[in-house]
Amino acid sequence: MSTSTSTSWTSPDHPLQPYDGPPRNIAYIDQLKFPKELQPKPYSIAGTHPQSRILFTNVRIIDATGREPYPGDILITGERFTHVGTVPNKEDLLKDPRVRVFYGNGRTLIPGLGDAHTHLSWNGGDLGRLGELGVEEHTLLTARSARCFLDSGYTMCFGAASAKRRLDVVVRDAINAGDIPGPRYLANGQEMARRDGDLVPGITAYADGPEEMRQVIRDHVELGVDQVKLSMSGESITEIRDAQDCYFSDEETKACVDEAHKHGIRLCAHARARDSVRQCVEHGVEIIYHGSYIDEEGMDALEKKRSSHVVVPALNWLVATLYEAGAFGYATEAAEKVGYKKELEAAIRGLREMHRRGIVVLPGGDYGFAWTPHGTYARDLEHFTKLLGFTPHEAIIAATYGVARLFMRSDEMGQIRAGNFADCVLVDGNPLDDIAILQDHAKLNVIMINGRVHKAGRKEMLSPSDATELTQRISQAIDELEIKAPMQKAY
Known part of the structure; x- marks a missing residue:
């Protein structure tokens, strides 16, 4: 891929080139090839009845394959999509009381x-006090955050750090157990940091030097x-740890990669600084x-190693910290x-250039x-579209097929196609016309995971002929009585 430009991408005057064609990043994501020996465990979520059938008409x-949107029907059997676009015997299924329509x-x-940079155990408030929070309360908070992600579609x-040693692991296992x-x-x-490079002391695993870092990875x-x-x-x-400062040495980074790969796991890194990014690429930190x-x-x-790395910028942290944190002091x-x-x-200049060069950039982070x-x-x-x-x-x-590829399970996740796990969201509107609609939870009418319905309102099961004015009024009156808990709770 050519890297020549009339103005260097590092220049503030480098313009954003408009584009309105087919999705480019399908090809970028397809090129990702993490070693098979680093494949995470193929977790499954228990509880979906194998004879369950759900029909969307x-x-x-x-479908996140790059194909333009198209009208159709969907049949889900058990955990997976079985027919996409055209459903055989649709009329018989509509009459079958055992089929949810x-x-x-x-x-x-x-x-x-x-989301490629998730902190389930962050508390919505003072991170410095997370270390003081009792493990029982913190476990409940972490489980609450997990549900909030699902409520949001x-x-x-992809976990980016846990505030206590086992919080992520315990909640992951509870989700998978149903x-x-x-x-x-x-x-x-x-997250592992040197003693002179920590960001939040109470939620950090400390290590200095290659050997101690290897031991911390083994502990993890x-x-x-x-x-x-x-x-x-x-x-x-922090005002004492500048974003342009790198605290790891080449020897330490190399040792971390070697030890993690020995145990069949990948590494991710908080790497804002130039030298941190260089070390990640040179020594093989994947995320x-x-x-x-x-x-x-x-x-x-x-760019030369773009098949081995993804970049997850956590753009909303930068935007919100700069422009929206005033209300919080x-x-x-x-x-x-x-x-x-x-x-x-x-960051905006660099990320635009990454996208242009075919480097995989994924959304998510620091919520x-x-x-x-x-x-x-x-x-x-x-932010991805506007910036x-x-x-x-x-x-x-990027947020579907891209994250599935990061999971190393894009053969059965991240796209709506027959054989994939039935994870999907029915949106009241067109996100290609207005991507911000995905932020409106009221527009996320049906949310499914693993072939099970997590969220659905009464109107989704009404045929057009049943949706009378009286039914609408009754439904509206019931909905207005609902008390909705806040999405985030600070402890």
């Missing part, structure tokens, strides 16, 4: 969404994590979080002073802070 299907009435069906989440509602989940442990593996997080660079809000200060040399190296002026405006501008609350995860998709030049179709593909 008259839906507009965005949802009348789409032209609404849009998309695959369940995915998210059926896949004990609590939540997304398909790959669990992490506490014994807990049953699916990946390990390295905290390699600073974070400007690069943020990557804000990548330079030309790092970009060229990442962190003014825009303070954020600008420590460098967040500079970082956001640098669960006071000004990035749980339940607002789909804001990332709007990075993704089309709405590309943003949806």
